[in-house]
């Protein structure tokens with residue numbers, strides 16, 4: 001059981017509208033916001049740096065970014081100072097509300113991590129399997 005926390009990811013949803021707010025907090029010296037902003041900038045850079053012929057696409061459909069409006073979900077290990085994280089882009093056609101965006105991101109992440117068990121999804125019912 002001690003190793004279980006290694007499989008826990010914390011998911012943060014950022015819609016394009018949320019980004020200026022996060023950056024403002026980061027600039028104001030909020031360490032967590034700064035860390036998230038860095039991860040978010042990395043994700044946005046990856047999207048803008050992707051070759052035109054092989055753009056980043058939505059985690060749930062073939063729509064490409066940044067041609068289509070999108071949200072970013074950061075998946076970070078549930079530890080004090082996460083050193084690594086993943087980002088998933090979800091287009092606005094697939095989801096617009098934070099809960100839906102998160103759900104779609106979980107589906108996308110499960111393709112990579114079948115054992116994924118997000119920790120901050122209060123409405124996802126986990127089985128009693130131990």
Ligand SMILES: [Zn+2]
Pocket residue numbers: 058059060061062063090091092093094
């Ligand atoms: Zn999509």
